[in-house]
Each structure stands twice: as structure tokens, then as C-alpha cells.
Amino acid sequence: MRGAICLKAACGAANLSPFRLIHTEPAVNSRLIKPYISSAMEEKTVGFQGIQGAYSESAAEGLFRSSQHLKHVRPIFKGYQTFNQTFEALKKREIDYAIIPIENSSTGTFLWNFDLMHNFDAHIVGEYCIHESHCLVALPGVKIEDLKEIRSHPYVIDQCQLFLSDAGKHLSVSQALDTAGSASYIKEKNLKDVGAIAGKKAAEIYGLSILKENVEDKQNTITR
Numbered sequence: 001m002r003g004a005i006c007l008k009a010a011c012g013a014a015n016l017s018p019f020r021l022i023h024t025e026p027a028v029n030s031r032l033i034k035p036y037i038s039s040a041m042e043e044k045t046v047g048f049q050g051i052q053g054a055y056s057e058s059a060a061e062g063l064f065r066s067s068q069h070l071k072h073v074r075p076i077f078k079g080y081q082t083f084n085q086t087f088e089a090l091k092k093r094e095i096d097y098a099i100i101p102i103e104n105s106s107t108g109t110f111l112w113n114f115d116l117m118h119n120f121d122a123h124i125v126g127e128y129c130i131h132e133s134h135c136l137v138a139l140p141g142v143k144i145e146d147l148k149e150i151r152s153h154p155y156v157i158d159q160c161q162l163f164l165s166d167a168g169k170h171l172s173v174s175q176a177l178d179t180a181g182s183a184s185y186i187k188e189k190n191l192k193d194v195g196a197i198a199g200k201k202a203a204e205i206y207g208l209s210i211l212k213e214n215v216e217d218k219q220n221t222i223t224r
């Protein structure tokens, strides 16, 4: 298998169609796609951008948990700092699949990831949608008015512009590698004046409190 990319998609588990692509064939279309069928349980490594608790990891978990076609696969998840590194790992076959966001219902297409898909000759073999509900999180005991800075993934910052230009207007906003990474950074450095925009799962994993839920501009934001 040359390289495979699972996409997070807005269509839900019922519509998942994981496929194997044939190595020597040049492009993806329905003619080239063969169903991926196997009876034995096999381990597959799945790369994502971010660290434990990132939305991408949740999407990968959701995809492998809900797909009938992937029932025989035991996924092992592996985080990478950047999307570029995730694609590199796919190319080097360090991982069997990568899960990459391509579209968000609020902010649109992640064009950069389409370029990477093209540059690394990766193909879409499945899709999944994840509902992302962003929270403002901070160390326990910290209040919104204590914060001087908010950190998050740039795509997530884009999705929370209304909140940031209102409640967050006195704060500096910093781009970080991922949402969960922002949460873990605050915890690790014990930063009492820094908040992160992240998911509830990241807040739980890194022991942060939720100061405000649903800080995204549009409720029911879905990433594919």
C-alpha cells in the first residue's frame, strides 16, 4: 500500500468506506479502489497531528471504533508536531494511515492539507466527521480575568474569532501546534495567566478547568 489517508468527515460512521489503494496505479477513482477485506485482527499505525487529547486523535478513535470495515484493525495512534511531518511519516511508511482535517463547517477548506496530500501522493481511503465544541480552559482556580494570553491551534483560533474579539480582546492570542499541546503546556509550566482553547478531553487529560464552553463562532461546528 503506497500511502493512505483517512479524512475526518462530516458524514458520520454509517457512510464510512475504507478502501485499499493499489500501489502501482496512478490516481484515485472508483475504478482503482478495492474493498479492504481481511478476517484476522491486524495492528495498524495511525498518525495524526497533535498530541494525546487533540481533536485529530478523537477523530481517529471515532473512525476506527465505528467503522464496520475496520473492525479487524487494532489501531495504534501516533502524534506528530505538524501536518507535514504526519505526511512524511506516511511516505516513509512509519505509519499505515494518517488522519487529516480537510474542511470545517465554519471556516471552510484547509487548503494547505490538500497541497500536502498532492505533494506526498497520498490518497483518501475513508472519512469521518467530528463535532468540535471548543472550550476555554485554564489551571484550576484561574478566572477569565486572570488571563493575559490564550493559546490554540491556528485553525481553532480562526473558528473562535467572535469570542476572541469580545471576551478575549484584552488578551494576546498565540498560535500553538495543537489544542491539546496548548493545554499540556499550561499544565507543565504551571501558567496561571494563560488559557487554551481546546476540547473537554484535553482539559481532562491535562487537569485543566473549563472556564467557558462553546466558544466557537458557529455552534455545531463539524470538521471533516
Ligand SMILES: O=C(O)C(=O)C[C@]1(C(=O)O)C=C[C@@H](O)C=C1
Pocket (backbone or CB within 6 Å): 049, 050, 053, 054, 055, 056, 057, 100, 101, 104, 132, 153, 155, 156, 177, 178, 179, 180, 223
Ligand atoms: O489541535 C488539535 O486538536 C487538532 O486536532 C487540530 C485540528 C485537527 O487536526 O482536527 C483541530 C481542529 C480544527 O478544526 C482543525 C485542526
